[in-house]
Amino acid sequence: MTQTKYWNRVSSEPDLDVGIANAMSKASSVALGIALGDPGRPVLCLDSDGSLLMNFGSLATIAGMAPKNLYHFVFNNGIYAVTGGQPVPAPGVDYARAAEACGYRSAHRFDDIESLDTALPGILSNPGPVMIEIIVKGEPSTEGVDQTWESNARLPLQLRALRTRLTGSDDWGPGGPYI
Template identity: 75%
Template sequence: MITYENACRIINRSRGSAVSVTTMTQTKYWNEISEDPDLDIGISNGMSKASSIALGVALGKPETTVLCLDADGSLLMNLGSLATVAGMGPKNMFHFVFNNGIYAITGGQPVPAPGVEYAEVAKACGYSASYRFEDTETFDNNLPKILQSEGPVLIELIVKGEPQTDGVDQTWESNAGMPRQLRALRKRLTGKDDWGAGGPYI
């Protein structure tokens, strides 16, 4: 079984200048490992919509690789997005699904159907390719070649669940993090610092 930390380290090694869109536990580990935070957005307050935001970025910047670090519980909540992504067919989108079978953020309750094989679902929806990895070495050996292929590609990772017991950080400052990241990424992608303050947090 793969750990979050190892998965994020492996992805980061092959990242290049890709944009990353993360959510939930992946964000926690990715933030510790990423070397280019201006290209990162961690989706919170989003109820499972990382794949949809990643699709928008991928369609809007087709020359930029977009990595979405999604999770099984999140994707179940937005499963139709697999069909939406497949329908648009972004060649620059690589959709990782960290499958631990539980809702880690809320303490480790099982997802409704822990046996769903997301790589198979993505394949049936029409992704260009999909893969399922259960061990670190095989994933590490195959990822560089996968990222050279044409998307959309879904990469399912069977990971060891890490239930959290310390709750979710909900402060004015913590909730300002995502709007700030989104503006930093737009500035990085467009070269324009033109998205001013708005909303309750910034």
């Protein structure tokens, strides 16, 4: 997803970051798994409206599991940015209200950076799951999606490295991993 390219430029712990571009629509589900697996660490999910629309049921699943450490950011730009800028099929969805209706502890919607900047420290000091929807300008990616066998192989390796970093162990027990 487009926003992960920007996050990678400012992240202080890139070995804890997992880009989900090749698993479009699964950022929220992967973030839920990470949040449940390490409940003592805040988990920031950088999602998009197009991605979340393809996995809308994850809102109810996240709310039902209620991870206190999950902060779900949705960048609402009205387009599928990584695939050429096609409009999303439901551009008027209010994701913050949808998250609230599903049972998120709190949900917030911002359309200007100043309000977000002011409110964010307070939002992040409260338990999750929290939805932070940010209305942004739609900018189609000019880089395209890195969709190769090599790029598809990176995601499970990233997840394995993250699991090892968080647990201190590479022991997956019987039956796994298959990578």
